[in-house]
Amino acid sequence: MGLSLIFGVLRVINVAHGSFVMLGAYMAYFAFILWAWPPFATALLAFAIGALLGYLVYIGVIKPLNKAGELNVLVALFALGALIAEIARLLWGPDFVGYRWNIGSVEVAGLQIDISKLAGAVLALAIALSLDLLLKRTYFGRSIRAVVQDPVGAVVVGINVDRVFAASAAIGIAITTVGGVFLTLFIPVGINPYMGGPYTLIGFVIAVLGGLGSLLGAYTAGLLLGVIESLGFYAFSVAGFAEPSEMALFLEFALLLLVLLFRPTGLFKL
Amino acid sequence: MRPYIPLGAYLTLMALAFALPEYSKQIASIAFYMALGQAVNIFVGLTRYVNFGYAAFLGIGAYGLGAAILYMPQLGIATIPIGLALGMGLAALLALTVGAIALRLRGAYFAIATIGLNEGIKHLIIGANIWGGGAGLILGSSMFKAYGRDLALFLANVGSAFLILLTGLISVLAMYFIQAGRAGYALAAIRQDEDAAKVMGINPTRYKLLAFVTSAVLSGLLGAAFFSLGNMQVFPENVFFVDYILDGLAVMFLGGAGTVTGPIVGGLIYYGARYLVGIYLPGLQSLITSLIVFLVMLFLPNGIVGTLNRRFEGLRTWLP
Numbered sequence: 001m002g003l004s005l006i007f008g009v010l011r012v013i014n015v016a017h018g019s020f021v022m023l024g025a026y027m028a029y030f031a032f033i034l035w036a037w038p039p040f041a042t043a044l045l046a047f048a049i050g051a052l053l054g055y056l057v058y059i060g061v062i063k064p065l066n067k068a069g070e071l072n073v074l075v076a077l078f079a080l081g082a083l084i085a086e087i088a089r090l091l092w093g094p095d096f097v098g099y100r101w102n103i104g105s106v107e108v109a110g111l112q113i114d115i116s117k118l119a120g121a122v123l124a125l126a127i128a129l130s131l132d133l134l135l136k137r138t139y140f141g142r143s144i145r146a147v148v149q150d151p152v153g154a155v156v157v158g159i160n161v162d163r164v165f166a167a168s169a170a171i172g173i174a175i176t177t178v179g180g181v182f183l184t185l186f187i188p189v190g191i192n193p194y195m196g197g198p199y200t201l202i203g204f205v206i207a208v209l210g211g212l213g214s215l216l217g218a219y220t221a222g223l224l225l226g227v228i229e230s231l232g233f234y235a236f237s238v239a240g241f242a243e244p245s246e247m248a249l250f251l252e253f254a255l256l257l258l259v260l261l262f263r264p265t266g267l268f269k270l
Numbered sequence: 271m272r273p274y275i276p277l278g279a280y281l282t283l284m285a286l287a288f289a290l291p292e293y294s295k296q297i298a299s300i301a302f303y304m305a306l307g308q309a310v311n312i313f314v315g316l317t318r319y320v321n322f323g324y325a326a327f328l329g330i331g332a333y334g335l336g337a338a339i340l341y342m343p344q345l346g347i348a349t350i351p352i353g354l355a356l357g358m359g360l361a362a363l364l365a366l367t368v369g370a371i372a373l374r375l376r377g378a379y380f381a382i383a384t385i386g387l388n389e390g391i392k393h394l395i396i397g398a399n400i401w402g403g404g405a406g407l408i409l410g411s412s413m414f415k416a417y418g419r420d421l422a423l424f425l426a427n428v429g430s431a432f433l434i435l436l437t438g439l440i441s442v443l444a445m446y447f448i449q450a451g452r453a454g455y456a457l458a459a460i461r462q463d464e465d466a467a468k469v470m471g472i473n474p475t476r477y478k479l480l481a482f483v484t485s486a487v488l489s490g491l492l493g494a495a496f497f498s499l500g501n502m503q504v505f506p507e508n509v510f511f512v513d514y515i516l517d518g519l520a521v522m523f524l525g526g527a528g529t530v531t532g533p534i535v536g537g538l539i540y541y542g543a544r545y546l547v548g549i550y551l552p553g554l555q556s557l558i559t560s561l562i563v564f565l566v567m568l569f570l571p572n573g574i575v576g577t578l579n580r581r582f583e584g585l586r587t588w589l590p
Binding site: 015061064065070071072074075076078079080081082083086087090197198200201204205207208236246247248249250252253254256257260261 | 318319368371379382383390391393513515519556557560561563567
């Protein structure tokens with residue numbers, strides 16, 4: 001969703017996406033280990049830090065380079081992502097860490113589901129809905145949509161386009177970081193400085209599936225991709241492949257190419 | 271433009287590799303960065319599209335030669351040209367498939383499609399367990415058996431350095447011929463305004479695809495020369511390594527995107543920087559790489575050769 005917002009408004013693809021997911025995951029881990037914070041409290045902190053980082057990225061990278069062309073912004077962001085991952089490795093080491101937040105589980109239709117995972121999914125939906133509301137109902141949201149439709153027109157009617165850009169980058173990266181916090185609920189031991197790579201790919205697949213720039217589309221596409229991935233995992237294990245989880249990741253890449261080929265505007269855009 | 275200085279640089283290094291075989295490994299490493307920058311440059315420099323899937327072509331080329339050496343030992347020395355052709359062919363096929371789909375799209379969407387390319391191919395090889403899967407291909411003993419010990423070692427040292435330098439040399443020539451011909455004008459028009467170029471009757475996808483496939487084939491050759499021949503092994507985690515993408519971009523932008531001499535200068539400086547960091551701050555090479563790319567993008571977007579060419583009229587003829 002963060003990816004979608006930034007692209008929708010700024011027309012810039014955040015190729016450093018995975019690194020911000022990784023930062024969020026580490027925040028959840030350290031807050032839980034050191035202060036025993038539940039991940040939902042950490043999410044607020046992550047939102048604040050992510051917003052600050054996003055603002056800095058806009059001021060420091062996107063704004064000065066946007067004039068020089070798309071290529072320069074993309075490469076600089078890509079390098080920034082790698083830089084963040086390397087700094088994380090220096091600070092926290094290359095090993096996988098993780099924690100388990102156990103608050104019981106409920107039984108739904110014969111399946112055991114952890115409450116923590118359920119709450120994570122519900123909260124993600126809540127964020128998607130509130131962001132949608134923000135865009136549709138508030139003055140700030142209207143100015144964002146105005147900038148998306150026509151940047152020059154927006155300037156003419158007195159909207160501070162620069163501020164809208166900065167705010168979108170901040171909110172987009174903040175949401176990405178919060179996404180990293182929630183992610184830790186689903187992967188008990190998988191936090192590592194280089195974990196971002198696959199999530200950048202997954203994030204792009206989701207964003208493209210849902211239609212770049214569409215937020216509820218991104219949420220729906222996220223759910224859809226989850227289903228496809230589990231089905232793919234199941235199908236590949238039945239078919240007897242040695243590493244079904246690796247094949248599931250390949251499936252995501254193939255899916256990305258197919259969507260780009262047939263529906264580059266996304267599945268849900270009318 | 272007169273491509274004598276860049277061509278001369280590669281020929282000199284080739285002569286050095288033969289004259290001083292004990293240093294051929296170092297020459298091969300320097301040449302690897304130069305040739306990587308050159309190959310990346312043919313696509314990124316000429317089209318100003320960014321490709322984050324570069325390592326996939328290195329890897330697929332390495333696998334082509336690796337598979338030939340391992341699975342066709344009865345052919346003897348002929349496995350090398352066959353393997354190289356196989357690697358380049360596979361790289362071309364991959365580039366054609368991905369390019370035909372993704373190059374019809376504009377910059378941002380194309381970048382998205384390539385970012386998954388590297389991971390996608392790596393997961394396919396590991397997941398479907400083709401070509402040794404996650405365990406990789408180990409070529410040392412096959413090479414010793416097929417070529418004899420001395421010849422195998424000569425090939426792994428001098429032969430690999432020579433092939434890597436040859437890749438760089440061909441890249442310079444490819445860049446020269448593309449830019450000198452019709453495609454060069456078409457690509458320049460596409461770089462400046464793709465819509466206007468389309469109106470003028472240029473088919474942008476065709477020329478972008480030409481640059482993309484050329485650069486992919488050269489990357490495949492480079493991958494085969496460096497990994498399969500030089501290191502005598504191919505591991506998926508090594509050849510599909512994301513860092514090579516940043517390496518290539520670092521070398522190209524350091525020297526100057528779109529210039530032929532740039533990657534040579536960039537490769538030298540970049541190798542030197544990595545070498546020094548490896549001695550004084552071991553383990554920080556990747557950190558420095560991303561830092562270099564980041565700072566160059568912010569403060570020296572035209573690169574060293576590009577900036578020099580802008581400042582001094584006439585230099586462009588000699589440092590193209």
